[in-house]
Amino acid sequence: MSWIESLQRAIDYMEENLLEDMTVDDIAKKANASGFHFQRTFSLLTDLSVGEYLRRRRLTLAAEELCRINGKVIDIALKYGYETPEAFTKAFRRQHGISPREARKLTGKLKSYNRLTIQVKLKGADPMQYKLADLESFEVIGMKQAFSYANGENLAGIPKMWNNANQDGTSDTLISKNNGPVKGILGVCVDNDSEAKQMDYWIAAASDEEASEKLSKLEIPASKWAIFEVHGAMPDAMQNAWKKIFSEWFPSSGYEHAGTPDLEVYTFGDASSSDYYSEIWIPVK
Numbered sequence: 001m002s003w004i005e006s007l008q009r010a011i012d013y014m015e016e017n018l019l020e021d022m023t024v025d026d027i028a029k030k031a032n033a034s035g036f037h038f039q040r041t042f043s044l045l046t047d048l049s050v051g052e053y054l055r056r057r058r059l060t061l062a063a064e065e066l067c068r069i070n071g072k073v074i075d076i077a078l079k080y081g082y083e084t085p086e087a088f089t090k091a092f093r094r095q096h097g098i099s100p101r102e103a104r105k106l107t108g109k110l111k112s113y114n115r116l117t118i119q120v121k122l123k124g125a126d127p128m129q130y131k132l133a134d135l136e137s138f139e140v141i142g143m144k145q146a147f148s149y150a151n152g153e154n155l156a157g158i159p160k161m162w163n164n165a166n167q168d169g170t171s172d173t174l175i176s177k178n179n180g181p182v183k184g185i186l187g188v189c190v191d192n193d194s195e196a197k198q199m200d201y202w203i204a205a206a207s208d209e210e211a212s213e214k215l216s217k218l219e220i221p222a223s224k225w226a227i228f229e230v231h232g233a234m235p236d237a238m239q240n241a242w243k244k245i246f247s248e249w250f251p252s253s254g255y256e257h258a259g260t261p262d263l264e265v266y267t268f269g270d271a272s273s274s275d276y277y278s279e280i281w282i283p284v285k
Helices: 003-016 024-029 035-046 050-068 073-079 085-096 100-104 153-167 170-177 236-253
Strands: 130-135 138-148 185-193 198-206 216-220 223-231 262-266 277-284
Touching (some): 003 035, 073 085, 138 153, 138 170, 153 170, 198 216, 223 236
Antiparallel strands (some): 138 198, 223 277
8 A cells, every 4th residue: 555545544544433432543454554554644744733724624523413313412422432512612613713503603704624635736846956875773862852742842842952052052062962864953753652642752863872961862763764855944943944845845756754762963054044054864665
């Protein structure tokens, strides 16, 4: 099964089970991926967490049902996963801008989020510069923080973590310790605990120095790496490159993500410059 077919199969599973309790891991199994990697791929391609997609789709269907069927609001709320009318009304109003009762009276506009279908358009006019490299395992030293990826906490928390590291001197300390095979400050995503839907994010540097009270060590396993060039100011250039890799390169390359940590490599320079150079390292198989 191809990468794009696997992803669509997972989306179809979500749609067929919208009224059931689903975990990210349940959905990810349909794509032959871990919960962490599926959530990350899904959010890169859609700019939504899995949970937000499910919420939007359920409230879309709930609105359609309110307009069609003369059932009790509490029954529709329970059907679509809300335990109280108050919780349902709050979520409904947040999405649609009107209350369930107003929707029933056909007063006001409704916002519909349609069933998602993945369509990949391969573009050759704007090529991606990358190389493949085999590296033995190496160690990184840095600070780490655990985030939940079930509700998109990582998407908001990681930028704050970088701001703190740049302000409190951690980034400067890591630069001084960078004596390993990868040059630059690294952002490292590690699938930590699938059951708890937790990931570890590291701000680190490749180094053979010892851990300290503030900085921990992590071994990056031997891998075949696809190394992509990224040109442009942060954070937009990095985010755009990730989306391009998953929407264009993976579907046509024949490679799959190997499931081990990938790296964002920030070189030394002005990250706000339009000609800033950075890299994305992805372990592939």
